[in-house]
Amino acid sequence: MTQLDTARAADEAAAALRRPVRRIRVAGVFVLTLAAVVVLAGVHLTQGTSTVGAGDLVKLVFGQGTDNTANVLIASRLPRLLAGVLVGIALGFAGAGLQSLARNPLASPDTLGVNAGAYLAVVTVAALGIQLPVLPAGGVAFTGGLAAAVLVLALSAGGTTGPTRLILAGSAVAMALGGVTTTLMLLYREETVGTFAWSAGTLVQTDLNAVSQMAPLVAIGIIGSLILAGKLDILALGDDTASVLGVHVRRVRVIITLLTVLLSAAAVTVTGPVGFVGLVAPVLVRLIAPLVPGLLRHRVLLPLSGLAGILVVLLSDVVLRAALGGQAGVEIPTGIMTMMVGAIVLVWLARRYRDSGPSRSPGGAGGGLRSRRTFLLATAVLLVLLVTFAVFAMLAGDAFLRTGDIVNWANNRSGRVITYVLDARFPRVLAAILSGAALAIAGAVVQAVCRNPLAEPGILGITGGAGVGAVATLVLAPAAGIWLLSGVAAVGALATFALVYLVSWRGGLSSDRLVLIGVGVSSAATAVITLMIVATDPWNISLAMTWLSGSTYGRTLPQVLPVTLALLVLTPVMLHARRELDLLALDDDVPRVLGVRLERTRLVMLLCAALMTAAAVSAIGVVGFVGLVAPHAARALVGGSHARILPVAALLGAVLVSISDSLGRTLIAPAQIPAGLLTAMIGAPYFVYLLWRTRLPVSR
Incomplete structure (x- = not known):
């Protein structure tokens, strides 16, 4: 305060x-x-x-x-x-x-x-x-x-x-x-x-x-x-x-x-x-x-x-x-x-x-300016890391394969066992990469709109709303197809977003109020998910763990289609609004002076973030911290321009979830640790570091 x-x-x-x-x-x-x-x-x-x-x-x-x-x-x-x-x-x-x-x-x-x-x-x-x-x-x-x-x-x-x-x-x-x-x-x-x-x-x-x-x-x-x-x-x-x-x-x-x-x-x-x-x-x-x-x-x-x-x-x-x-x-x-x-x-x-002022810092603050060479170098390194970890994810698991097996599989020359294993792993690897990228992009947009580098879709309740929709579909219609599941998850995310946005509006949109109300709604969403599972099937704990912890287990290619479409359709929209995002990250006055329709831009960007989050949740469940850590790390690497933040954050998010999913499938194989748990354990220390580094009030 x-x-x-x-x-x-x-x-x-x-x-x-x-x-x-x-x-x-x-x-x-x-x-x-x-x-x-x-x-x-x-x-x-x-x-x-x-x-x-x-x-x-x-x-x-x-x-x-x-x-x-x-x-x-x-x-x-x-x-x-x-x-x-x-x-x-x-x-x-x-x-x-x-x-x-x-x-x-x-x-x-x-x-x-x-x-x-x-x-x-x-x-x-x-x-x-x-x-x-x-x-x-x-x-x-x-x-x-x-x-x-x-x-x-x-x-x-x-x-x-x-x-x-x-x-x-x-x-x-x-x-x-x-x-x-x-x-x-x-x-x-x-x-x-x-x-x-x-x-x-x-x-x-x-x-x-x-x-x-x-x-x-x-x-x-x-x-x-x-x-x-x-x-x-x-x-x-x-x-x-x-x-x-x-x-x-x-x-x-x-x-x-x-x-x-x-x-x-x-x-x-x-x-x-x-x-x-x-x-x-x-x-x-x-x-x-x-x-x-x-x-x-x-x-x-x-x-x-x-x-x-x-x-x-x-x-x-x-x-x-x-x-x-x-x-x-x-x-x-x-x-x-x-x-x-x-x-x-x-x-x-x-x-x-009201906004607590000193506890906030602009979403683009602290990034400074980076050269184009730095941006290209960071992008190239992250692409190499992503390809490396994607290959490792295809090879690793309860049975380790060789790179030659992937080449033979891609050319339809692999044996029955290798084909079965890689056919099962490929959708999981793809789901992890695409969902990580989607959550990171959504997080970067949310941070810019809220002007708070510590915000993310999960904290705003969007992830929880999508989780409620997905779990409700699984509980009420276990045989539902992926499009119905994704559609209900999207409705849940949008409904939650609308609730948070409307309740936060009080003569204008307060960034701090938006975050606090989002946390409250997210807690309610977690309670609703737990209630649905315990009330309908109290012994089906694995269902709760899958959606509340985030997992790629059992994913198929059709289940990856919604997040793929979301990335293809919504990413260009967000990139097109990169200048507006840069201005939103500063304050309310500058965008208005420069002709930006502040509330409409906020609403459209948050809607895109909500849809992107819903698509990711329908693919891998509730995964936290990706939308928080990846944009912040991207800002530290390439500066405060969203033309650079968005692609770099997407690569970082894809790498983070891919690593978490691979480690979760290999560390204690044949048992598995959900990817969302590992992202929480990886992302939380970084978040704690951010809070510790800025624990004193920041003058604005």
């Missing part, structure tokens, strides 16, 4: 501290919230897969119930309820603490990568075949979550540089950690069985063991946070002011970070990462704060956020089972519902913010 926004936030915090606490009103809010929690808990206990209803539970309270009712209550429903209460209060406290720590209302265990880090640590231990008791597993989750949070806070300068940078840093780190987690789940399926549903946050519990062992840790986190509530009030005034008033700022920040990560790790240990509760709960409290003076005092804000967290979790679980039946509560993770709610809240918060 800008210095003006920071000053305004400090003034608002100071005003909140000066307002007298209306004890009766505050007490009334607590009483109403507690009453809502009790009512929801009662409804929650009446739901389940058995026939035990409200009447049976009432009889049990008065000593007239049956043994069956008592067994159902103790063995299934009570553990689920207590898990929801524990997770809700832990994430509510953690979210409020992290938002105060970063002075950013978009901070939460999700946006800071805490849940992703904790989940990776737990899955890593499971993959190694180590069976840990609940308490040591919580320690492992704490270590992973703390490492992720420290990294994200470091990359975003503590979160104080603005919401866009914080969200981008958290999304990148979470995506990279998610790629490693998914890889481990694919490589060690037996050891990590059941973790896919758990990864979205499920309240299913077989006993009270996990809840009882994590409860003391949650209590420590809550008590510690309340002890520091007064210091958090002072810290909200700014580090300098807090230091003058005697607060040891660094010490308070470290302790709050440790406490919030402890709370988040405890929640992950019990139920897996339940999405966005830590974001939504404090927001609910802040919404009513103007009506009740004193709610923003941390001794009130923290516990009320905890109660709001319980409400969010229990209400999501109640609605899920009420709408889809008791069995859905077993098969469909509650975290999917909270993620959808959280995505809506993230979008709503994003609409309230």
